[in-house]
Amino acid sequence: MDAKDILGLPKNALPIQEKKSKPPKETQRKPDGISREVYALMGGLAPLMPSVDVNQLKRKAQSENEKITWQWLPFTNSARKDNLQLYHWVRVVNGVPPTGDYSFAKFNKSVDVIKYTDEEYEKYLVDPAWTKEETDRLFDLCERFDLRFIVIADRFPSSKTVEELKNRFYSVSRAILIARAPSPGDVVGHPLVKEPYNVSQEIERKRALSMVLSHTKHQERRDVEVLAEAKRISEARKAAKAAEEPELPVMADTGHDVTDRGAVAADSISPSPSTQFPSATIANPVSETASVVASLRMLQVYLRSYALEQMVQAASSSAGLRTIKRVEQTLQDLGVNLKPKVPTRAVCAEHLELRKEILTLLSLQKQLQYKEAEGSSYRDGSYAETPGTPPPKRLQRAADLDRTFTPDSLSFGGERVGKRDQKRKGPGRSEAPSPPAQSKRPRKYKASD
């Protein structure tokens, strides 16, 4: 068949012919062994072609060459210390049972726990916080439980924390190692000698871990923000050297949490001291550009267009993506290139100032909107006399918000509408008319009207 050719399966004429003779019969009678519905699912027919080529299936291993029986035989396990004899099924080939140790015996591994003598204890291992009995007990448990300190801590008679146990164990082992070594150089490579167990660090690390584990989503988000801010600020510190950025005060409500998170972040990211990381920051635009300037100076040589980009980013760092888009839209409407074609010093400075002013403008617009929403009241339908204005959707919404307001405000609501009308109807001006606060989106500024 062509389909088989396409699929690349070898031609098997026989099975197909067989199958061809079978299907007519099989559809007529209900097949045994499969329920009717399942058979119907398959299409009511046996598959047209074997999905798996029979030749490619694994052959039954060496059948009929040897005589295979299965016998219930006893076995011993070298991993056991007693001589318990258990039984299991064994595959016997030609009457010969398999040889060799129990197959799972090789997994019986254990840890080499150092054993010290009493003299060694007196000489090197005396410690005020630990009695000899306790230390002996500890080592015994370590050996029994393969250094599983959680279990050991659980079984330890007097209550000591996991870190304390670990500390004792590792310091004892280390001391013994060093003491027994013929020369100090021999053991220098040993991991215990190279990096001794540091209790306080461990405690801190575990605490930090548990804190991170118990983070809520909200905290995670704030974490990311703090990290980004911290990174930026630490770079600025590097560049500026002098303490340009005072350590910003911790936000009142979050208090320790945030500094801790800073510590967690420091721990998890880099070993730098966590004290430098300020917590919540309110980005000061002046300090932003100062830090950018400092970082640019570090570069020694840079392109002015690149510098402008950095400054722009710094200035709009506190703004969201939407605001940035609006700034760019405004720039375009004003006929200004988003990236100046001739970036000289003066041009770049002007450009930056312009962007900042637009940001101010947009924020003022927003402020105005909020003020209007909260301040005055709007009555639906009382503005029917205002002709040809875009439907004051904003006003309607504000009206819904402010049902509690007294009718007194109607008077200066009307007044304000009047004022707005005035402004709206000022076409003769060369500048763009109508206050931006009216519409939700900032009014487009037309260079020529």
Place this chain on the structure above:
Amino acid sequence: MPQNQTHGAEQPDIAGPTPKSQRTKMVKSSDDNENKSLAKKLKDSEICVPIVYGNIAFWLGKKASEYQSHKWTVYVRSSTNEDLGVVIKRAVFQLHSSFNNPTRVVEGPPFELSESGWGEFEIVITLHFHSDVTEKPLHLYHRLKLYPEEESGSLSMKKPVVVESYDEFVLSEPSEGFLARVQNHPAVIMPRLPSGFALPAVPMEDINSGKRGDTKNHPLSQCFTNFSEADELLKLAAARQQVQAHIARLRRQLSLLEGQQQLKSASDM
């Protein structure tokens, strides 16, 4: 690509003092102290070099083959066509990997590279500066453009496609030696020196002895775009005015609103 050497021999000195003519008789700076003072960096000042970089491409017309349809030149020049050799030691043009030896190094001005080809790709231009300028190289990215914007289809052999970008690179805290060297060079824009500051006089090493590095009489100079900041400044100033006016108006509105609200709350009580 015709070289500029033929021009160099006959040209008189360019208008404006060139370091070459002035400094040759000065004391050589072999003194240790002088070297140290030359290496001293001038803090809080920066020197700025305006450049233009881009490419010019000519369609080869009848002589064009499938793989060599255009002849193009990519270059970095001073925006006023001055000699950049005082600042830039060499320029490395990284071409597309399909070119032989895609890393082309140009050791002196004029910093340009000519090739023929058919494809447009991004060229990375790395500028290496003289050691007293800075150790760090600077990277410029330019997309080679061969085909004209309009799809009018009329590739003309005479009219080349020119794409130029203006930029300035800023060297912060330049060393005094460098400053002294380029004090009066027209290619750089000097910073304002602190009052009473005197730069040591340094003889200008003749980096390009005999060869002119400026591009004033470059064969393609008529294609060069003249970038003027005046245009842009004007537009920016106008835009700022508009925005400032709006801000003022908004502020008035806001204060008005606040006044009314205060009135209202006062009357409520």
